[in-house]
Amino acid sequence: MTDPKPYSIRPIEGKGLGFIATRSIRFGELVFSEPPLFTLPTASQGLSAILSALVSKSDIQKKQYLELTNYQSQLHGLHPVEGLFFSNALPCGNNGMGAVAAKAGIFLEGCRFNSSCVPNVGNYWNEGRGIIEFWALKDIEEGEELCTFYLVGFETRAARRRKLRQSWGFECHCATCSLSGDALKASDERRTMLSILMEEIGNCGNRPGEGVKKAKLALRLTRAEGLAYPVVTFSYDAFQLCAAVSDLEHAKAWLREAYSGAVHIRGPEGAQHYVVWLDDIEQHPAWGVGRQKMTLEGPDE
């Protein structure tokens, strides 16, 4: 029988432990899922709450917790048990929506993912099942390291490296951070532009045509940068702009695009939010809010 896990967790030079693909993994495949050892609400993650959560765990689980990587204690002078929590806890909720998750959890395997600024794996908290899922964000070859992205948003290499150094204590040498010369300049420019576009699209409610054009540019830049997860956000933005001016054909096309992106990076359950509107777009809260009827643009072929 073949090992159902498409990865092994092993030492990676300069990074401690990490995930290595033990076979090729397809874009959109579930790499694995895991229940938390425990979760804690964002508002109550102090030492006593962590100790209370650990008290009911088995000796093996406590040992595994204590064996996780702790860089926060040294960086911020925290008690080891607290440092371990803040070094490893993953957000449980508000997946990719920008807001702070309501809780964070410890996952004895999932906390071993290292970071890359061009991640090939994305984490998704499945609230209904109470598990975290890790989805392949691109085709991955056997032997490749599987990495998530510790940051959110779009920043230049200098800004990303500064944050990763300050918060996680390492210097990032991922494929994007290792670029130099014109290639690095182009990557930094794309990410800076993506950050500007993200804000501008949000302010385009009264200029929907301009907003959709900006979303299309953002999608081209996103793909050029090798990022999968922003496709859903920008497609959904374009959908809402089309829905606001009652452009059914293009609203539908954009919603399909957002749904297909979400299925790949969060699986069918995680994409439900998008599919529920497909047959009933006129019921979406954005439908017709612009009052004026207009015909905008659909996604690029």
Ligand SMILES: C[S@@+](CC[C@H](N)C(=O)[O-])C[C@H]1O[C@@H](n2cnc3c(N)ncnc32)[C@H](O)[C@@H]1O
């Ligand atoms: C949540 S842990 C990830 C798993 C960790 N490698 C381990 O052995 O448990 C975060 C730590 O992993 C290391 N790390 C993560 N991504 C890295 C990267 N791209 N390069 C070097 N070290 C990295 C850093 O030490 C960081 O503080």
